[in-house]
Amino acid sequence: MSRAEELLRRVESYSDQMVEALARLTAVPALGPSNGGQGEMAKAELILPWLRDMGLEVQRADAPDPRVACGARPNLLASLAGGPGPAVWVLAHLDVVPVGDPALWSSDPWTLKVEGGRLVGRGTEDNHHGLVSALFGLKAVKELGLPLPGPAGLALVSDEETGSQYGLDHLLKARPGLFTSRDIIVVPDAGRPDGGLIEVAEKSIYWLRVEVTGKQVHGSTPHKGVNALYAAARMMVEARAVAQEFGQDNPLFRPPRSTCEPTAKEKGVDNINTIPGRDVFCLDCRVLPGIPLDEVRAEIERRFGAIAAEEGAGVAISEVQRLQAPPATPSEAPVVKALERAIARVHGLEPHAGGIGGGTVAAFFRQRGLPVAVWSSCQGTAHMPNEWTSLEAMVKDAQVFALLYAGL
Numbered sequence: 278m279s280r281a282e283e284l285l286r287r288v289e290s291y292s293d294q295m296v297e298a299l300a301r302l303t304a305v306p307a308l309g310p311s312n313g314g315q316g317e318m319a320k321a322e323l324i325l326p327w328l329r330d331m332g333l334e335v336q337r338a339d340a341p342d343p344r345v346a347c348g349a350r351p352n353l354l355a356s357l358a359g360g361p362g363p364a365v366w367v368l369a370h371l372d373v374v375p376v377g378d379p380a381l382w383s384s385d386p387w388t389l390k391v392e393g394g395r396l397v398g399r400g401t402e403d404n405h406h407g408l409v410s411a412l413f414g415l416k417a418v419k420e421l422g423l424p425l426p427g428p429a430g431l432a433l434v435s436d437e438e439t440g441s442q443y444g445l446d447h448l449l450k451a452r453p454g455l456f457t458s459r460d461i462i463v464v465p466d467a468g469r470p471d472g473g474l475i476e477v478a479e480k481s482i483y484w485l486r487v488e489v490t491g492k493q494v495h496g497s498t499p500h501k502g503v504n505a506l507y508a509a510a511r512m513m514v515e516a517r518a519v520a521q522e523f524g525q526d527n528p529l530f531r532p533p534r535s536t537c538e539p540t541a542k543e544k545g546v547d548n549i550n551t552i553p554g555r556d557v558f559c560l561d562c563r564v565l566p567g568i569p570l571d572e573v574r575a576e577i578e579r580r581f582g583a584i585a586a587e588e589g590a591g592v593a594i595s596e597v598q599r600l601q602a603p604p605a606t607p608s609e610a611p612v613v614k615a616l617e618r619a620i621a622r623v624h625g626l627e628p629h630a631g632g633i634g635g636g637t638v639a640a641f642f643r644q645r646g647l648p649v650a651v652w653s654s655c656q657g658t659a660h661m662p663n664e665w666t667s668l669e670a671m672v673k674d675a676q677v678f679a680l681l682y683a684g685l
């Protein structure tokens with residue numbers, strides 16, 4: 278039997294232990310204080326003995342936070358020493374989101390329910406699936422005593438769901454040399470059920486609120502007023518033309534272009550026979566990386582300003598959210614290549630490196646020039662009632678991480 282086969286079999290033999298670990302993790306809710314919880318310390322204390330029993334070296338980079346009773350948010354670094362090669366890091370998060378409406382759950386969210394191969398409970402997919410698969414991948418490598426080309430690490434951070442200030446952002450500031458640009462860094466926190474998507478890029482997120490002012494008059498005399506809704510409607514149509522302006526195709530993304538869509542809308546006039554003098558709508562723009570959001574803003578101001586002038590209306594645009602996307606991880610980066618090899622072996626498919634439209638915690642790495650890939654085989658049930666993950670996928674992902682750690 279080859280080393281790789283031996284490793285894959287060893288991981289498979291942990292299947293029951295993985296379910297047991299998942300059950301224990303699910304039973305410890307870890308909600309950040311802004312989600313009404315006491316943070317992640319109880320969960321960290323559950324996991325610490327597991328890490329030590331596995332023979333891992335554990336370091337901490339806890340972030341002080343007076344809002345929680347214990348005064349800190351844990352960030353754990355567990356690692357195995359290896360050769361002089363690049364380190365392999367998997368980063369998972371300890372915190373989970375609230376259950377939402379409990380009536381929508383068919384079982385207790387904090388008690389793992391095993392339904393055949395489905396493992397149901399809050400946090401099962403987001404992010405215990407990634408945590409457990411990396412942990413047991415590391416366990417297999419350690420127990421088989423395989424020679425590691427470089428250090429093998431597992432980073433478990435707090436506060437991913439509420440901004441990462443006390444989690445990855447803190448860790449990167451507290452330990453500036455910990456991750457290097459030659460490392461292989463994987464964040465198992467998004468993906469497709471078959472494991473076929475390696476996320477290497479994300480679009481900028483730009484949310485705008487547009488307030489149009491006109492002059493309110495009787496519905497029978499539009500010529501005496503300025504219809505703010507009409508001007509706003511023209512601007513909404515124009516928004517898509519703005520997206521076209523920044524429309525160079527990037528095949529990493531679906532759709533492969535920037536988008537700029539009208540979304541939320543404030544309530545206007547109540548009655549049909551009044552021409553509205555004020556209208557407010559919002560735009561959700563997802564902009565390809567490399568395009569400065571200031572340029573998008575300037576183009577929107579120019580086009581909407583022209584419409585307002587034609588209609589005799591006023592327009593005021595304000596920013597609700599601005600997240601300029603960091604540069605993409607190159608599709609040829611070692612982390613992508615290593616994942617492609619391991620995924621092909623375990624999942625029997627050729628994954629594709631692509632981008633997504635929204636922000637992930639990986640942005641904190643990319644902003645520092647650290648090549649990171651976001652990958653897991655997940656169902657897409659995060660934050661939903663009856664969140665679940667697949668046992669088969671969790672075991673397969675553990676196999677992928679074991680291969681990655683062992684450099685096979």
Ligand SMILES: [Zn+2]
Pocket residue numbers: 370403404437466
């Ligand atoms: Zn997550």
